[in-house]
Amino acid sequence: MKKSLLTLLAFFALHIAIAQEFKTLTYFVNDTTKLELDLFLPKTKSKDKLPMLIHVHGGGFSGGKREDGHHIAKYAAGQGYAAASITYTLYMKGRKFSCDGILTEKVKAFQIGANQLWQATLFFINNAEKYNIDSSKIFISGSSAGAETALHAAFWDRNIMALYPQKLPESFKYAGIISGSGALMDVNLITKQNLIPALFFHGSCDRTVPYGTAAHHYCPTNSSGWLMLFGSYSIYNHIIGLNGSTHLYTYCGGGHEYSDELFAKGQQQIVDFMNAALKGEKQQAHTVITTGKPCKTGDYDFCK
Structure with a gap:
């Protein structure tokens, strides 16, 4: 029975694997930086141009890897x-990146992440014909630090905050x-x-990234790394106003462990949300x- 189950699981894994076309591509290069992405495309060719999702993994701007986003990328x-x-x-x-960190370093991490997400977006705009992408239908997503990257990429002034x-x-x-x-550093950026249409999910008791409005890590106000953040609930209410x-999923009692839940x-x-937005x-x-x-x-x- 166990062998049969393993064979069945292997069959489904193979079926899923061949349902997409997979490529690793370099999307940005300069004198000091080379950045890659993993692209998944539907195996069946479409006559219509494809909508797109670009995902940014989490990890506190110090860890994580792009493979962490494969689950949502493959599914989409x-x-x-x-x-x-x-x-x-x-x-x-x-x-x-904690309370005893340096505030300007935290802001710089957000800025670099957002700028590189813009560069990934620009790569697909410039190569829209090659990959059959509709550049007017590009969604962005992220978990934890990736979500902070995506939020600032969506709502920052791209001229003021440009690095490239x-x-x-x-x-x-x-x-x-x-x-x-x-979370966002300033909800009034929106x-x-x-x-734009926005889907949020967040644990109501997150002590790392506030669900409502609070300092990052709930740091005391005399901390060198003190940074006020507006989390999912605050952003959701602002957009409603x-x-x-917008749609918010609240995991009551949940902490930061829910940052990847829907992905x-x-x-x-997530796909239903994007389809409805389109x-x-x-x-x-x-x-x-x-x-x-x-x-x-x-x-x-x-x-x-």
Whole structure:
């Protein structure tokens, strides 16, 4: 029985593997940096240009690898999307990202990540014909540090925060964003003019990246690395206030361990969100999920 089960699992693994076309590509090179990405394309060729998802892995800007995003990239490719998981500079490797770190170093990590995500986006815009991509339908996603990268890439002023001379077209706008346990340094970066559909998921008791509005790691105000962050719940409410399209999944009692939850276990919910966004369907929903985990952080009525 055990041998038969292993054979069956191997068959399904092979079936999934051949359902996508896989490539490792270099998307950015300069004198000091070479960055690669893993691209998954549907095996069946489409006459229509493909929508795209670009994913950024987590790891506190000091760890993680692009393979961590393969689960959502493979799934999205199986649902008719071009999907890429990118490598980016782990700027905080060897530096402190905790309360006793240096504030400007934290901001620099966000800026480098966002700029390199812009470069990955530009790579696919420039190679849209080669890979049959619709450059007006590019979504970005990320987990933890990757979510912070994606959020700032979506809403920062790309001219003010640019580190590289190669820039995205002025008129370019992402089709949407998916953020797993991410946060913004300033929720007011999101305006009516730059609104895009946004899907969030986050544990309500996250002590690493705040679910609401709080300091990074809940650092005391006299910390050298003190940084105020606006988490998923705060961003969601801000977008609702702007009458934008958004959906928040709250894992009541959950901590930072939920930062990859939908990317690893709820991929169809992500694909459904992107499909709805492409159809122009407006979403304003808050899904509350009980985890059974108690905590003292964030006493929200909907979690009682």
